[in-house]
Amino acid sequence: MAAILDTRSPFGTYRAERLVRAAWRLADRHDLSKSLRRRIRALVSWVFSGPYDLEAEGLKFRIYPGENYDDRKILAKGRLPERDEHKLLEPYLGNGKLFVDIGANIGSYSIFAAQKGAEVLAVEANPHTAAKLKFNIRANGLENVKVVETAVGPKEDTLPLWLEPSNYGFATLVKDLTTGEWAGNWSPTFVDVKPLTAITDDEMLTRIDVLKVDVEGFEDRVLLPFLRHAERSLWPRVILLETNCRPYWTEDCLSELANRAYKVTGQTNDNMVFELTA
Template sequence: MDTQSPFGTYRVSERVRFMWRLADQHKFWRSVRKMVRRASAALYGGPYDAEVEGLRFRLYPGENYDDRKILAKGRLPEKEEHRIIADFLTPGRTFVDVGANVGTYSLFAAKAGMNVVSIEANPVTAEKLTFNARANGMANLKVVECGVGAVPGTFSLWLEPSNSGFATMVEDLTTGEWAGNWKPVSVPVQPLKDILAEEEVEEVDLLKIDVEGFEDRVLLPFLRGRDKTSWPRAILLETNCREFWEEDCLQFLEHGGYRVHAQTKDNLVLSR
């Protein structure tokens, strides 16, 4: 990993783009896609510097799904989610991104003029995110390298080398459908309210949480510790791992006055 060389050091050739587009072809059987992806990762794992939608990224497609999508599609991933949250990106307000990965949401919001707190537990991914923020000259984006949970402590964060952005604190998720070559690393964890207090954030306008089945343990203690009048105006919540929640976030949010603003395959956007 190189986070010191200036952006533009690693150019993307047409051969690289072609191979990652090929690996992303869903007309192929899944087994064929995996084989092409392994070959592409071995030969063209990165880094590569690319600019998409006016944002600069240093990409490592061999080990990160979002980086692969940026190279293959030539745009940001989560296209529909970005379209939906655009209505909530108010310049000068605060966006908190829990599970920020390499910054596809955080940089998007910072470019729109929001003050962004990007929280990422994986130390390697947090370093990549810091580089991306610096490459875009975004003084309004602060990276916090920390896990988020109900109580402070040190927790195991499970990582899968083919997609470092898909990290989880839910060990049960690492088997069955999501089985892979998972390995744990120890990371510090703090409640969200404590992180925001340290960053001197009093109000959150838009909150995004994507932590692979740990969303309830991030969100619910945070909301319960605040007066309802200071709850976020909108929440983007990943739901594709909701079977691993210990408590139903959606029922709690509905009782708290949130309504579904929009829904995609993997996420809900709720607003008050």
């Protein structure tokens, strides 16, 4: 059962009671088989779809656990997802820094970076998720985050963005990704696509301190055209690149980053951090 999207009620309207938290902790137990966990999650989603208003590590989120992985993690664990990635990025954030978040989802990176003092450009292609992102930014009283609603790719275009209702944060422009391991109830919605160079021109950016790219197998088509066409002065000092969908890339980002003097300075199960060394 789909949750009702509410971006108008004030934060704190929806409380997550103990039973809700316990149910979602059960649905998130990784000692259970994947198939059993999926069945439990479907039942819990039906009964406790949300929304719920929660604070995690001092940040406020209105979450919809039935339809987003990050939301489920916040509710089940009481903390932000991608904790290891945040630790890797934190030394590069702070006052006067610019963080560009491609694939911003509900804002777990953007709001974290903004709280650290960085100016943030949050780019999100899915209109449904972008509405949640904007609410979470307002709930935290942040004025240093700007949201751009577009997909990012090699050229101006209109493309199908594939959505799966149990995890809207896993929206993808790569149709091949919707089968096999990630097979589900996928459906397309058409979205505008812009190159990152066009976005940086529109926003009159003169530098990027940290760039995060997490777009479910489309990372190469976001990053490589930018590095090939942008002025070198605009190359990010630090890049956080999601690599868990690397088999769906059409070009290898890692070799090109190495050729452009980027060095790996951190790695997690799903992401790699690169720093420009020359």
